Each structure stands twice: as structure tokens, then as C-alpha cells.
Amino acid sequence: MTGNPETGRGYLAERGWRSWAYTLDHKRIGVMYLLTTIAFFLVGGVFALLLRLELLSPQAKYFSDHTYNVFFTLHGAMMIFLFIIPAIPSGLGNFFIPMHIGARDVAFPRLNLASYWVFVAGFLVVLASLVSPMDTGWTFYTPYSAKTGAAVATLSFGIFLIGMSSILTGLNFIVTIHKLRAPGMSWHRLPLFIWGMYSTSIIQVVATPVVGVTFLLLALERLVGVAFFDPAKGGDPVLFQHFFWFYSHPVVYVMILPAMGIVSEVIPVFSRKPIFGYAAIAYSSLAIAFIGFLVWGHHMFTSAMSPLANAIFSFLTFFVAVPTAVKVFNWIATLYKGSITFESPMLYALTFIFLFIIGGLTGPFLAALSTNVQLHDTYFVVAHFHYTMMGGTVMGFFAGLHYWFPKMTGKMLNEKVARIAWALVFIGFNVTFFTMFIVGTRGMPRRYAEYVPKFHAENVVSTVGSAILALGILVMMWNFVQGLRKGARAPGNPWYALSLEWQSASPPETENFHEVPTVTAWPYGYGTPKGPPA
Amino acid sequence: MNHGTTGARRTYIAVYAALVALTIVTVSVSYVDLGMMNVVVALLIASAKASLVALFFMHLKGENRLVWGFALVPILFLLLIIFGTLVDTQLR
Numbered sequence: 001m002t003g004n005p006e007t008g009r010g011y012l013a014e015r016g017w018r019s020w021a022y023t024l025d026h027k028r029i030g031v032m033y034l035l036t037t038i039a040f041f042l043v044g045g046v047f048a049l050l051l052r053l054e055l056l057s058p059q060a061k062y063f064s065d066h067t068y069n070v071f072f073t074l075h076g077a078m079m080i081f082l083f084i085i086p087a088i089p090s091g092l093g094n095f096f097i098p099m100h101i102g103a104r105d106v107a108f109p110r111l112n113l114a115s116y117w118v119f120v121a122g123f124l125v126v127l128a129s130l131v132s133p134m135d136t137g138w139t140f141y142t143p144y145s146a147k148t149g150a151a152v153a154t155l156s157f158g159i160f161l162i163g164m165s166s167i168l169t170g171l172n173f174i175v176t177i178h179k180l181r182a183p184g185m186s187w188h189r190l191p192l193f194i195w196g197m198y199s200t201s202i203i204q205v206v207a208t209p210v211v212g213v214t215f216l217l218l219a220l221e222r223l224v225g226v227a228f229f230d231p232a233k234g235g236d237p238v239l240f241q242h243f244f245w246f247y248s249h250p251v252v253y254v255m256i257l258p259a260m261g262i263v264s265e266v267i268p269v270f271s272r273k274p275i276f277g278y279a280a281i282a283y284s285s286l287a288i289a290f291i292g293f294l295v296w297g298h299h300m301f302t303s304a305m306s307p308l309a310n311a312i313f314s315f316l317t318f319f320v321a322v323p324t325a326v327k328v329f330n331w332i333a334t335l336y337k338g339s340i341t342f343e344s345p346m347l348y349a350l351t352f353i354f355l356f357i358i359g360g361l362t363g364p365f366l367a368a369l370s371t372n373v374q375l376h377d378t379y380f381v382v383a384h385f386h387y388t389m390m391g392g393t394v395m396g397f398f399a400g401l402h403y404w405f406p407k408m409t410g411k412m413l414n415e416k417v418a419r420i421a422w423a424l425v426f427i428g429f430n431v432t433f434f435t436m437f438i439v440g441t442r443g444m445p446r447r448y449a450e451y452v453p454k455f456h457a458e459n460v461v462s463t464v465g466s467a468i469l470a471l472g473i474l475v476m477m478w479n480f481v482q483g484l485r486k487g488a489r490a491p492g493n494p495w496y497a498l499s500l501e502w503q504s505a506s507p508p509e510t511e512n513f514h515e516v517p518t519v520t521a522w523p524y525g526y527g528t529p530k531g532p533p534a
Numbered sequence: 535m536n537h538g539t540t541g542a543r544r545t546y547i548a549v550y551a552a553l554v555a556l557t558i559v560t561v562s563v564s565y566v567d568l569g570m571m572n573v574v575v576a577l578l579i580a581s582a583k584a585s586l587v588a589l590f591f592m593h594l595k596g597e598n599r600l601v602w603g604f605a606l607v608p609i610l611f612l613l614l615i616i617f618g619t620l621v622d623t624q625l626r
Contacts, residue, residue, distance in 0.1 A: 178600070206611050242619045293614055297622070306625035309618070 008489075010410065010507035024109035025510055029116050030095030031408065037091055040082035040123070042477070047075035049470055052432075052463040058456050060449040068449035069135035076138030081159050082123055084393055085251060088258035089204070090119070090169050092400050093197050095408060097173055099501035099508065100191045102182025102517045107175040115168035122161030129155035137447060139248070142229035142240040146221050153222050156215035163208045166254075170204030173197055182500070184519035188282075191499050191523050192275065195282040196261025199289035203250045203257075207293070211247035214240065238303050245296035253292040255389060257285055259396025260327055263349045266399050267331050268524050269497045270346035271338025275524040277330035284323035291320050298367055302376045310369055317367035324360055328353060343495075344418035348399035351426055355391025359384060362437065377447070380440025386433045398425070398476070405480070406494050410507040411487030417479040424472025431465025499523035549590045556583050 011027045020028055050071050054062050063071070094112065098105055106112050129151040136145045136152065145152050177198050181190070218240070220226045227233030229240045268275045275281065297305060297313030305313075331353055340346070362384040365371045375381060405413050435458045444455050451459070493502040500523070504513055560579050568575065589595045594605055 206608055210615065236623065238622070239619065242615075242622065246615050246618075293611060294618075297618060304626070305622045308625050309622040312621060313618075 008410070010505055011510045012410070012507050022113070024105070024113055026094050026098050026106045026109065026112060027408075027508065027510075027512075029112050030091050030093070032116055033086060033094060033119070034091035036120070036123070037083045037087040038477075040078050041087070042473075044075050044078035044083055045470060045473065047071050047078070049466055051075060052466040054449055055451070055459045056463050058451050058453045058459075063449070065449045066135060069137075069447075070133045072447055073134045073137055074130075077126070077134065077155065077159070080138055080251075081162050082126065084255045084389060085166060086119065086162075086169075088262070088393070088397050088400065089173070089197060089200050089254065090115070090166075092262070092397070092404065093173060093200075093258060094169070096404065096501055097176060097194060097197055098180065099504065099512055100194050100499060101177065101180060101185055102500050102513065102519060103176065103180035104511045104513070104516070106172050107179055108172050111168055111172055115165045115172070118161055118168065119165035122158045122163075122165060125158030125161060126155055127158075129158060139244060140215075140218065140240075141244075142218065142221075142237045143231070145218060146229060153219045156218055160212050160215050163212045166204050167208050170201035170208075173201040174205065177201075182517050182519050186519075188279070189519055189522045190282070191261075192264035192278070192281050192285075193258070193261035195285045196257040196259075196264070199285040200254050200257045203254050203289050203292065207247045207250040207254075210243060211251075214243040214247070217243070238300065238305065241300050241303055242296070245299045246293075249296040249299065250289070250292045252389070253288055255393045256396075257288060259352065259393040259400075260285065262396045262400040262403070263331060263352050264327075265497075265499065266345045266349040266403050267334050268526055269403075269495050270343060270349070271335050271340050272526045273334055273338040274526055275330070276333035276336075277326070278522065278524065280326050281330050284326045287323040288320065291316070291323065295320060298372070301369055301372045314367055314369050314372075318364060321360065321364060328357060328360075343402075344413070344415060344422055345399045345403035345495075347419065347422045348395050348402060351422070352392055352395040352399060355387055355395060355429070359387030359389075359391050362387065375440065377445055378440040379436040379444045379446055382446050383433050383436035383440055386436070391429060391433070398422075401480070403495070404501075405483060406490030407501060407504075407506050407508070409484055409487070410490050410505075411483050412490045412494065413483040413487060414479055417475065417482070421472050421476035421479060424468055424475060426472075428465050428467070428469025428472050432462050432469055433465070435459075435462040435465065497523075498525060545590060549586050552586060553583055 011025055020032060023029060050063070051068070054060065054068055054071075060068065094106070097103075132149065132151040132154075134148075134150045134152060134155050136148060136150065140152065140156065177190075177194060217226075217228045221228050221230065221235075227235040229235045229237050231237060264275060264281055295313060295317040297309055298317045301310055301314070342350075362380070366375060366381065366384060402413060402418060405411070439455045439458045439462075442455070444451055490506040492504065492506050494506075495502070500513075500517060500519070501508075503517065556579050560576060563575050563579075564572065566572075588605065594601065597605075
């Protein structure tokens with residue numbers, strides 16, 4: 001199974017569904033992950049638009065309260081479990097980890113394919129749960145989730161399978177990064193995307209089993225009546241929250257660390273400067289991954305935890321800000337006096353920094369016990385979360401898609417359309433979500449189909465913003481499709497980048513490189529403005 | 535990784551016998567009322583059994599430091615979740 005370099009189609013040369021369904025090529029598996037996760041991103045986005053439509057009016061108008069509950073549950077569950085967790089690690093990670101480290105594939109190609117099909121099995125089970133759709137919110141909190149008539153056991157089993165897939169992928173990447181680095185690719189020559197992915201993989205392997213077990217306990221409680229979380233039978237509903245957040249807090253770093261890795265790749269290329277503070281950025285990824293495990297209790301400050309636990313978790317949460325800020329300062333220092341150009345990947349990378357700073361700096365308000373009690377379960381939390389996850393991770397993902405599109409497809413995107421889409425996304429995003437900070441601080445609670453009329457104007461603004469955002473994403477998707485169909489042929493290295501993936505053909509051949517490269521320097525030695533690497 | 539030699543076989547049989555013996559101890563102790571200590575004893579015996587399986591059946595004993603690291607680091611995270619949850623449930 002080799003791509004024929006003569007056709008110029010590289011790894012895409014073979015045709016037919018079998019060549020995809022049975023492929024062991026990490027690039028094809030990455031592409032399958034990307035297409036699947038982007039499809040769920042669009043579906044989850046439709047649910048978000050339906051929520052915003054309902055909130056146009058203070059009184060429930062279009063959907064019943066139950067339907068509204070179902071919509072925000074499905075929006076959250078799909079976006080988190082089916083899009084944002086797998087998109088960068090399993091999609092872009094699969095494609096680019098071996099290429100970045102000079103390997104021909106991941107360490108366990110069959111396990112890689114298995115992880116994709118387990119993921120597919122998982123999302124099919126999730127779709128099956130729509131027969132009686134979930135209305136608990138994506139957090140599955142007991143005691144309600146133990147009692148509701150919705151298909152909680154089915155959905156949680158689907159997510160259990162998706163978690164299995166996530167563990168297999170993480171394991172594969174850890175072994176790949178340890179064992180398959182090209183000669184000369186020492187740890188301190190690794191691209192920062194790889195440091196981000198390595199930290200992510202550790203979280204996936206260590207934390208995901210906990211949520212898997214938690215969902216099994218929940219299923220046992222629902223199906224067999226074993227009381228883990230029901231207080232009437234001696235269980236503890238807050239224990240569910242401990243288990244759930246022991247996974248679900250670190251998993252936000254599964255979402256953000258790879259995006260930070262992409263930003264660390266894009267910024268030096270489009271500033272034509274070596275990355276500033278390489279070691280600090282690399283080790284701060286590991287620090288975030290570790291500290292991320294110590295802070296799960298900050299989701300439970302209003303759940304009647306012990307005062308000592310509240311104080312400890314609040315104190316520890318502030319620490320996450322330190323390695324995160326280290327990264328931001330280093331990116332800004334990289335930009336300083338660089339020859340900056342504003343191609344679409346760079347626009348998204350800069351947007352990441354801008355929005356993530358807002359998302360990050362609203363975090364300490366939620367980490368502090370006194371303000372958390374006021375802001376808990378208000379739209380402030382929704383805004384904070386979307387500024388970090390959509391303003392952060394998704395913008396990083398978009399940066400990666402635009403940056404690597406020529407490498408993955410062998411075609412160039414229409415840069416003008418890409419910039420129009422970026423402008424719409426940037427404006428739409430801020431109009432939608434900044435408004436939520438305002439209504440949140442004024443006390444508007446999340447997860448209700450109705451609200452008091454004094455918040456009406458802001459909600460109209462937010463809904464208009466969501467329409468602009470959706471338009472921007474549609475234009476971007478249209479641009480991807482047009483790029484695939486009619487895009488100009490991409491050269492091997494259109495951005496004059498130094499990292500290894502750009503030293504292959506576009507699209508790469510099946511084995512990635514004619515010969516396994518020998519690495520003699522780090523990938524950030526930029527010095528000549530816009531010129532080919534010296 | 536010498537699966538087949540006589541010495542290795544003898545070790546496996548000894549470990550198997552130890553696992554059976556520890557299972558018998560676990561069941562026996564469960565009939566004695568030690569209060570909170572029942573849980574502690576059961577967990578200690580279970581940990582000893584898991585260590586035997588990891589060391590001999592999974593060959594951790596002869597592995598290098600990297601593999602030992604990957605085996606031990608998750609235990610740190612297990613201790614974290616136990617400690618963090620107990621700080622709440624025992625002090626409410």
C-alpha cells in the first residue's frame with residue numbers, strides 16, 4: 001500500500017471506500033477523524049443556534065422546556081465528546097505527530113484504526129440514545145440522571161466507548177513520541193505541538209478511565225439499583241461530581257493543550273522569528289497537565305463540599321494561571337519585532353491569544369470562593385467557558401486547519417475568502433459571548449428556556465452574534481470545499497516553515513518521507529524574513 | 535522475558551500459590567469484624583496481589599526505569615483522587 005508519487009496525489013492516490021475503511025495510514029485515519037468531528041461540530045452548532053433562537057424572547061416560544069433541555073444537553077455532549085476532545089488530538093494529531101517527529105507512522109497502526117472504529121461505534125450508540133434524548137445537561141449530575149426517563153445509560157455507554165478510543169489514541173501517541181523519533185530528534189528539538197500532544201496524551205490515558213468507571217457506576221445504579229450516588233440508600237450525589245470532574249476538568253486541558261501547540265507552531269512561522277522561551281513553553285504544557293489534575297473541586301464550590309476542600313481547591317486553581325500565562329508571554333515575546341504577516345492561520349492564532357486572554361483572566365473570578373458563589377451557574381460561566389474553549393481551542397483548531405490544509409490536501413485555500421470568514425467568526429464570536437459576561441454578572445442563570453425581561457436586549461444581541469458566527473463558519477466550510485475542488489496546487493512548503501512535516505511533498509506520500517530524515521537543529525531557526533530557510 | 539525456563543515456571547507457580555493464599559485470607563478476614571480496618575486490610579491485600587501480578591506476570595520486575603515510571607505515575611493520580619475526595623467527604 002504505497003502512494004504513487006507520480007500521480008501527485010501522495011497518500012490520497014488510492015481510491016474506493018475500502019482504501020479508507022481498512023487503512024493503516026495515520027494520515028488517512030487523521031482525515032477520517034477530522035471529517036467526522038467537523039460534522040459533529042456543525043450538528044452541535046445547529047443545536048446552539050436553536051438555543052439562541054429560543055432565547056430571542058424572554059418567554060419560551062418555539063420549543064417546550066423539555067426540548068430546550070434536550071438541546072443544551074446535546075449541544076454540550078456533542079461539542080465536547082464528539083468534537084472538541086477528538087478533533088485536534090485524533091484528527092490533526094494523528095496526521096502530524098509522525099510527520100513532525102520524522103516517523104513513517106504511529107507506533108501501533110492497527111490500534112490506531114481500531115481506535116477510530118471504536119469511536120464510530122461510540123457515536124452510533126450516542127445517536128441511538130436520541131430515541132429518548134438526554135435532558136440532564138452534559139454533566140450527567142445525579143440524582144436527576146439516576147432517575148430521569150431519558151436514555152442516560154445508552155448515552156453514557158456511547159461516551160464510555162468514545163473514552164476507550166481516546167485512551168487508545170493517547171497510548172499510541174505516547175509510545176510513538178518515545179520510540180519513533182527520527183535520528184537527532186532529541187526532546188529539546190521536538191516541535192512544541194508535540195509537547196502539547198504528549199501532555200494531552202498523558203491526561204487522556206490517566207483521566208479517561210475515571211469517567212468510564214463513573215458512567216459504569218451510574219449505569220449500575222440505574223439498571224440494577226446499586227446505590228452509589230442516591231442519598232436515600234446511603235449513596236452520595238456529590239461523590240458523582242468528584243468522579244465526574246476528576247476527568248472532566250483535566251479534559252479541558254486535553255482540549256486546550258493541542259491548540260496551544262498549534263499556536264506555538266504558527267506564530268514563529270508568520271513572525272519569521274525563533275520561538276521565544278522554547279523550554280518554558282514545553283515544560284509549561286507538562287505543568288498545566290499536572291496542575292490540571294489538582295483543581296477539579298472548583299466546579300463544586302456550591303455543592304456543599306467541606307470548607308477545607310473548598311479552600312484547597314480554590315488555592316490550587318489559581319496556580320493553573322501561572323504556566324498558562326508563561327505561554328502567553330512567550331508568544332507575545334516571539335511576536336515582538338518579528339516580520340509579522342497576517343495570513344489566515346496567523347489571524348486565527350492571534351485571535352486565539354486575544355480571546356484566550358479574556359477567557360483566562362475571567363477564570364480567577366470563578367476560582368475565588370467569594371465571587372464563585374455569585375457567578376456559579378450564571379451566563380458568566382458560559383461566557384468564560386466559550387472564550388477558553390471556542391475562543392481558545394476552536395480558534396487554534398481553525399489556525400491548524402488553515403495552516404496545514406495545503407499539506408493535507410495538496411491544494412491552497414482562497415486566502416481572501418479565508419480572511420472574510422475569519423472576520424465574520426471574530427465579530428460573531430465576540431458579539432455572541434461577550435454579551436453573556438454582562439448578563440451573567442447581572443445574575444442571568446444558565447440552562448433556562450425563559451428569563452426575566454430586563455435581559456431581553458442583550459439576548460437579542462447575542463442571538464444576532466450567533467448568526468454572524470454561523471455565517472462565518474459556513475463561509476469557512478465553503479472555502480474548504482472550494483479549496484479541495486478548485487484550489488491552486490500547493491507547493492511542498494508554502495509558508496517556508498522549518499518543521500519536518502513541511503519537508504515532505506504536498507500531499508505527503510504514504511510513507512511520509514523518501515528517507516527518514518536526520519535532525520540536526522530545532523525547528524524554529526527563523527532568521528531571514530519571508531525567505532526560504534537558510 | 536524467559537517464559538519457558540524451569541526457574542521462571544517455578545516462580546509463576548509460587549506467585550500463583552501466593553495469590554490463592556491471599557484470596558483465602560481476604561475471604562477469611564471479611565468474617566472478622568475489625569470496623570473501619572476491614573476495608574484497610576482488604577485494600578492492602580488487594581494491593582499486594584496486584585503488585586505480584588504486575589511484577590511477575592506482567593514482567594515489571596525486569597523492566598527499565600521508563601516503564602517503571604509509567605507504572606508508578608498513575609498510582610500518584612489514584613492517591614490524588616482518593617485524597618481529594620476524602621478531604622471533602624470526611625470533613626463535611
